[in-house]
Amino acid sequence: MPINYYIFLSIALFCIGIVGVLTRRNAIIIFMCIELMLNAVNLLLVAFSKMHHLNAAVSGNVTAGTDGQLFVFFIMVVAAAEVSVGLAIIVMMYRNIHSVDVNFLNRLKH
Amino acid sequence: MKNVLNIVYLIPLLPLIGFLINGLGRKHLSKGLIGIIGSGTVLASFLISVWVFMQVKGGNTYVADYFNFINVGALSIPFAFQIDQLSSIFLLIITGVGFLIHVYSTSYMHEEKTEHFGRYFAYLNLFVFSMLLLVMGANYVIMFIGWEGVGLCSYLLIGYWFKNTEYNKAANKAFIMNRIGDLAFLIAIFWIISKAGNVNYGDVFAFAQGNKFTATDITTITILLFIGATGKSAQIPLYTWLPDAMAGPTPVSALIHAATMVTAGIYMIARSNILYSLSPVTLNIIAIVGLATALLAATIAMKQNDIKKVLAYSTVSQLGYMFLALGTGSYVAAVFHVMTHAFFKALLFLGSGSVIHAMGGQQDIRKMGGLNKYMKITNATFLIGCLAIAGIPGLSGFFSKDEILAGAFSQKPFGIVLYIIGLGTALLTAFYMFRLYATTFRGNFRGTHDQEHHLHESPAAITIPLIVLAILSIIGGYVGVPEFILHGAHSLKDFLAPVFAGSYQVFEAQGISHEVDHSTEWILTGVSTALILIVVVFAWNKFSKKPDTEDAAGFGKVLANKWYVDELYEKIIVRPMNGLGTFLNNVFEKSVVDGIVNGVGRLVNYSSRQLRLLQSGQVGSYVLLMVVSMLLFFVFQFFLRK
């Protein structure tokens, strides 16, 4: 499959994520949208990694392109950590203001 | 080179030691001891000065170089003394008259507390020290040290009774007006340094004689020096401090504000005579200013009623005379008049002190009168002083004044004008002096009974200086008997010839002659003497019969108020300056300078308050901002950047 398909899918996912973050007020949905953007990037990384690997394998370089996939693991680890911290924050937020609407989080303004 | 004259440093050093002893020990020494130290040191200086005078009689000049005062790069200013004919004459006047006044003061100031008595003598000694530095210095910087030093002492002594605010203000005024002149003097020194690279008299004069100064340079330098002299020697426009300076004790007025310090300007110009001779423009200015001052002060003196104020204006007027002499190139006459004036004006001031002492502090001549019956010696000596200053033949003032007038007459082309105004001033002088004398000593006593009861002749410490000065006022003129009366009798002229030799050469080269026909001179002298005698007799008669005790009216009021010059200065200088100061302090500094500074601070505050609005607290808006900026960055990076 040409790389273009992966790129367009990834862009689509990323844009959905951005629009979601910008428009939604529910913290959990925003959170999910962020994950969506991260995964769009992951997808792209994996796709390019595969492409480079195939191209390089012809010339006998078997390890080429693997670092892209390494990054994906990094991102997944970070995302997992983020989820745990982020969800904890959201829980605390709900306990305090009985809502997960981010527009209530404007107390720093004053 | 070792020379016996090297010990001339003792002349100023002794009064300085006296100052230190009296100043530091004023609480511990007795009055007698203070008086002895104060007078003794000056007497010792006088004796050395006499010896020095003998040494330089042969016409030699000696420069005693002690140490490098300032030595930077090419400029070297030694701490050196120059002993020649001119300085030795001034040394004699300063230490001689100074000694008499010290003796006089031991009695006059006796009622002061010991502490203040000591302070007084310390100041007097310091003054003598500074004055000696002034005349002995071998370069303009040492002269300037003495120049400011005498100004300081004058300040300290005018404000001697420091509890009186008015006296302190007079002291401040004297110092500040002198400083205006001093600034001009300083700039002249800088100018000389910058052109001649040196301030030693010998080098500067040689430089000038070699015609190495341009005409502009020399004119500017001499005018600046002259402005310096107008401050110290109380000439227009800086004369108003001198009458106010009468706030000081009377012996101080005699020593500083009549006999010595105020003649410093004359000394300075006589010392720099070469420079002045090379600059005819300046000489004319000096003559005009001198004459104008002489006339102005004489008119004011006619309507003053304070015995010391009359003498003060008379001093200003006589100083104007001396400047007239300088301006007409008769340097010898100026120095001559300095000398005779020192005698008779010190005598008059000390006499007035004796009167004030007897009157219990009263200085208004309208409340005196008939004192001749109570104070024989004071009366006689005061009369001699008045006769001398009026220019009665045979007394010292006659000779010096006559020489000045003859010098003015010889000036071309306006000599006759100068002469007439000069003579008019002399007549005014005779008039107000005899108005003063007659009102004070003749007629009937007009003071209170209490005062009359206490009237007495002063003690010996006061009368002896009076007698000595009276004798000097009579015989002092015979060192300068004019050529037309007795050939070769002007010993002062011969004595001073080496000092002015350069100027005579210059005058000769310019074709200027100060010679007047002997017959013309006889006529001039005859006319002036006759007129003066008439005025003297008129004033004596008028004021011993009916003293003018009423307040002046009409034009007299203008004169009594000193032509309102003080008020004018107050209006055009003091008040605008204070106003400007207040404006700068209250308005400009606070609103403009500080305003800009605080404005910058306020701007920062304001803009941060505005920028804070961007922080809406809406998470969504932050993200939007982030996305938009990233997009813009991409657009810029990929499409716009070349």
Add this chain to the structure above:
Amino acid sequence: MIPVLLIAIPLVTGLAAFFSRNEKLVRSWALFSSILTLAISILGLTIFSDAKYLEHHSAWMSTLGSSFSVKLDGMGQILCLLTAIAFPLIFISTWHSSYKKANNFFALMLLSQAGLMGVFLAMDALLFYFFWELALIPVYFLCSQWGGEKRIAVTFKFFIYTFVGSLLMLIGILYVYAHSQDHSFSIESFYKAGAALGHKEQTWLFWLFFVAFAIKMPIFPFHTWQPDTYEQSPTATTMVLSGVMVKMGLLGLIRWLLPVLPVAAYSWGNMASGMAVTGMIYASLIAIRQNDIKRLVAYSSIAHIGLMCIAVFSENKLALQGVMIQMFNHGINIIGLWIVIELIERQFGTRKLSELGGLAQKAPAMAILFVIIALANIALPLTNAFVGEFLMFSGIFGSNDITEYNILFTVLAGLCIILAAIYTLNMIRKIFYGDTVALTANVQDVKLSEKLALGIIVVLIFWMGVYPQAVLNITNDISDSILKLSDVHPMLKK
């Protein structure tokens, strides 16, 4: 060795002073330390005056091209001597003033002394900047902790002002550093790098440096922090500020501006002098109308420093030597004035001229000492300031060619001599003369410790006034070398 000791002694003793709780002990400790520093400074002038004792170089941040190089040249000798004399005088004269948390007070004073010494000695631009800040920070705390009522606002202003100046200077330093051939902060490579820059670059660098130094001196219109700070600071700090710290700016001009940026200094010197002379007249006129003694002296100080600034830019041997000696004299004189003002304020709780009067009757010693110092401050001959002002004026007037600028500056600056006489004499009259008022009826004369401090000052005044040559000889060589480095005529010929 000597320069290291001069910095280390106050630094170490200052840090140690923080740990004492005993006020008496810490006071004596500070005095002891400052006298020790003075002794070292005098040793550097006399026994150890050989060049090898007066220099020290060691590695500091060698990767950056900066080293710890300190050196006592003629100017350093004079200014370090001034600093070393000033601090004992300050400690002696304020012996009877009490401070809360005295240990911190004296520790900070000693730290600022270390900073000042460092500024005067540093021969490395980064080190110079470092000490410049080190001197500033203790003073900030001194003013803000022990100052008067408005101290917070005033010290804030002071800090912002000087900090802005420092940053501008830092930019300038970094720029010159970046253009130095061997990437070094040492003063020699700065001299080379600066002189090689073009006129345009030199011009804006000139203003960066000049503004930094002008704020410190201060020069009109950057002066408004100064009267406020002098007024609000504890007097001991004011003495440091006005007596010693303003000399940092002058030293900066002489050592770090003229030789580094000679062309710009030559072409913009008249402009800078114009600002200084405006400030002189401006400050003098304001001083005449001041009622607060501290503010009066503060404004008079602006006038005096302005003259030194003009003299520096006249780039002339006489003027430069005048500045050298006058930096010392001004420090001594103004500390003397502050000592008496501190006495007056401590006794009567006021500094208003209108509320004082007649002190000379009951306190003659105070009056005499104050009058001598005040008259020295207005440059009466045979006092120290006369020598300095005379040399500066004759230098400003020009030793070779007289231009309109020379005459203008001389005359305008000369007017300030007259104005100085007016405000000084009025101040003396209003404080000491006249009759006593209720407040001053029971004045006490100077105590022994203050008499000692003032006596030393008076002796210095006359010594320097009668025989200034001793000091002029010390600074002779450095003046020559500075002038040689900043002479633009050989560059113009090329």
